Amino acid sequence: MKAVLMTAAGNPEVLQLQEVPKPSPQPTEILVQLKAAGINPIDTKLRQRGTFYPDKMPAIIGCDGAGIVEAIGAEVTKFRVGDEVYFCNGGLGGHQGNYAEYTTIDEKFAAKKPTSVSFAEAAAAPLVLITAWEALYDRGRLEPGEKVLIHAGAGGVGHVAIQLAKLKGAMVATTVRSSDKISFVRQLGADQVINSQQTDFVQAALNWTNGEGVGLLFDTIGGEIFSQSFPAVRVYGDIVTILEPDANTIWKVARNRNLRISLELMLTPMLQGMVEVQQYHGEILEQCASWMDRGELKIHVSHEFPLSDAAKAHQLLESGSMTGKIVLLIDN
Known part of the structure; x- marks a missing residue:
């Protein structure tokens, strides 16, 4: 699969589009064909300073993602193949992030995507x-x-x-x-x-x-x-x-x-391995999806970039004074 690898800590040019092996889901995980990935300030900070797991380089960053379930692990009960999902998971240098065509995620941490919004809007939302x-x-x-x-x-x-x-x-x-x-x-x-x-x-x-x-x-x-x-x-x-x-x-x-x-640091459960709190995050997204589908909550996406232009997206975010969110679109 295609993925943007952070090859070292540094300027946006360290983000390189490369071919990497497609992941396989563990028993409680779903395999997601990603359609969009959100860009957040934590992404640019990790790229500048290095990830939380410097011994696991190169890394695929990006905490926010949205896509379609392509396969499920043997113990998965919450989702079926074909479900559209969104989530905040990985991307800190340990578990694979979402600047990629595919990722895996434990079913407890994901939520069904709001039906009324695009994949870009959904990917911009979780964090x-x-x-x-x-x-x-x-x-x-x-x-x-x-x-x-x-x-x-x-x-x-x-x-x-x-x-x-x-x-x-x-x-x-x-x-x-x-x-x-x-x-x-x-x-x-x-x-x-x-x-x-x-x-x-x-x-x-x-x-x-x-x-x-x-x-x-x-x-x-x-x-x-x-x-x-x-x-x-x-x-x-x-x-x-x-x-x-x-x-x-x-x-x-x-x-x-x-x-x-x-x-407030919503990344704490991922960094500390606090499964119950990560599950709570999935429940938050379920409630927010309901509000979005009722038109009571909107996500503003100001800019969209193809996956190959991740470096340009980082440059824009670092220029400051953004309105809303920036998203990478993944064409696969």
Whole structure:
């Protein structure tokens, strides 16, 4: 089969299209003929710095995939040949990723693809959906009627976080960095849009909440934005970040406001071999598929590339300020 191999850590040119053996499913696995693979920031970071398993090189990266079940293991009961599926699995340097024509995955970790969306939209969805779900619902304990501020609402994680927060019955404010993204996030359901290039987002959040601060702030940017966000959160409120806080972070405001700080990394179950949590991720995707098929949740794909142009897709993602997601289309 054709696959894009990461031949070494480095610039996008280390991604090379090559022929590799087609995998075979184990007893509880399904063999998926991939039709699309999502591109995520973790892919570019692994390519730049090296994978979590440096002794297993070259590697096929790419956590997100969608395709058609071509074969099933002897113990598989959840899927049949011909089923359309989507999932977040592999791609960290251990289990094979999804920049390829075929992959295998344990049946517990996959979900049936929403029937109403394309393979490209399905492949763009899993990592960002699971990340936003865990950040808002599990880490942030979001409640109906609560006010939440989501940073970078037009981005991959941000644009689904807005929708998941609205599905929970929350009031949503979001930051964007350019005026051309305002209408996009409003269409997703944002109640308040803050252009952070023109407006102090902390003051805007305080004005929106009558000086109290939001109950939950979801940080998808990191860096200085994380600590700058502390005064925008109400006393005893929550802040969840998907980035590692900087070593120089000054925590005084967070401590004085008694904030609950949570870290979100949806890759933890894969890295730790936590099968039950990975199965929970599959259940999240099942619920999100239902919402997508009811038209209550949408995935925005901004760019599509053929598998052979994986390097170009990485270059685009690294250029910054993306709206929605980038996807590789796999023609097989």
